[in-house]
Amino acid sequence: MSVLVIAESNGKTVDRGTLSAITAATQINEDISLLVLDDSEEVLKNCQKIKGVKRVISSKGDLEGCLAENIASIIIEAAKDATHILSSAGTFGKNIMPRVSALKDSQQISDISEIIDPHTFVRPIYAGNALATVKSSDKVKFITVRATAFQAAETEGGSANIVDGPIAKTNGSSSFVTRDLSVSDRPELTAAKIVVSGGRGIGSAENFSILDPIADKLGAAVGARRAAVDAGYVPNDYQVGQTGKVVAPELYIAVGISGAIQHLAGMKDSKVIVAINKDEEAPIFQIADFGLVGDLFQIIPELSDKL
């Protein structure tokens, strides 16, 4: 058995989810290769040092936007000796992995949260309201990994060698136009130790900035319930839930969030959950460790003053 992990990187660093996928890989077999789709020497150096990685496969060429059509074939080539191909279950992995899996006629296993043995995995279904244990009969397995369910691999201490991988070529059927990324000084939502999250109860885009002082004082990321994103209060990348991001910080502060199951799916593995809501019947209080009932427009300024 051997494992290939597909790294997601941004020209500087490797994504937190990739480090979780490497930890998952160590539970399958110690022969772990990491495929890096990035021209950056800095990224390659960082990848060499990740604990558990045996070899770094460096693919260059037409990697702009990491278009699925262009990189599927190089993943297949890089994976030719692998029995397990893993990536994080972020939008990068969700986009590319099923394409590769289908080309190899293998039924992908999405978003695993536990590895029982190299053929058997646990994965959340129905927005995490049930856990399915599934056994794959495919010879080569394509797997995406729920980042919050596996610790990040250590980024120091490894000494992988670098080998040249297949070169990406454009397939011509798609082209990258632009990427409009949210710029923030705050930590990334899925990597933050503390997340302050707002729901529709906040009322408007302007009001959403009420969360900023607390987030700044706590060094927290800001997240949102789907309803707040749909209403245009904040951009899509803030969304926590079944179809948005899954987070599991040390502390999750839910502000004006009632606690629909689709939202709970994205945050219920947080270590400590605090709910602030004026409706004491809100379902969020049934899962929160600490609840504070009251008007968020009074509580939040007071909280940020006193922190």
Added chain:
Amino acid sequence: MKVLVAVKRVIDYNVKIRVNSEGSAVETNNVKMSMNPFDEIAVEEAVRLKEAGLVEEIIIVSIGNKGVQETIRTAFAMGGDRGIHIINEDVTEPLVVAKLLKDIAIKEKTNLVILGKQAIDDDCNQTGQMLAAILDWPQATFASKIELNNNKLKVVREIDGGLETLDINLPCVVTTDLRLNEPRYASLPNIMKAKKKEIIEIPIADTGIDFKSRLEVIKVQEPPMRSGGRIVADVDELINVLKNEVGVI
């Protein structure tokens, strides 16, 4: 141009699901079923393209037991034109769905397939990407905006860091994200008209595709319950417990 949209019948998103007594699956008997919400968005987008004069016909496909015909009719009431029901009493895995849709897309000479990005039952998020792969078509997943121009599609996609724009050639596969559109409610006359539209039934065994599952479900369990904690009196108490009791700030 013809558009293909596949719709899945799932437990309604408002229903609190429970695991059956055998621990083998989620209970679907006597539970309200609806169209997967992402598939509603897919149907709506196809109807809007037709209303804009860019599409002539919308073909609706669903796979499952008899009940899925109701879901196909719901799509008809929104504006779908004709239906294909592939009969399978068992679970159909995404790779099999992709193979079935591939054959239909080729036979019907469709240039565009619009699918929901994931079904809210198995949460797989695979079928669109798999279909694009085996058709050797480009894909645009998690779309929040599409513009169709001269056999090219400009697509804005929702990604973890924000938004991304791609140009892709037709034929292609698009999967929908939440903010692509807001699906319409069907009007009564359209619901009546939907009853008369044609659905072709095809038993899955007649398709020639190997539909055996590759993933054996060993068991299905409820997740560990998180028990509620306590209500604190005020901001001071909240800060105190977070600092001194649990030590997270």
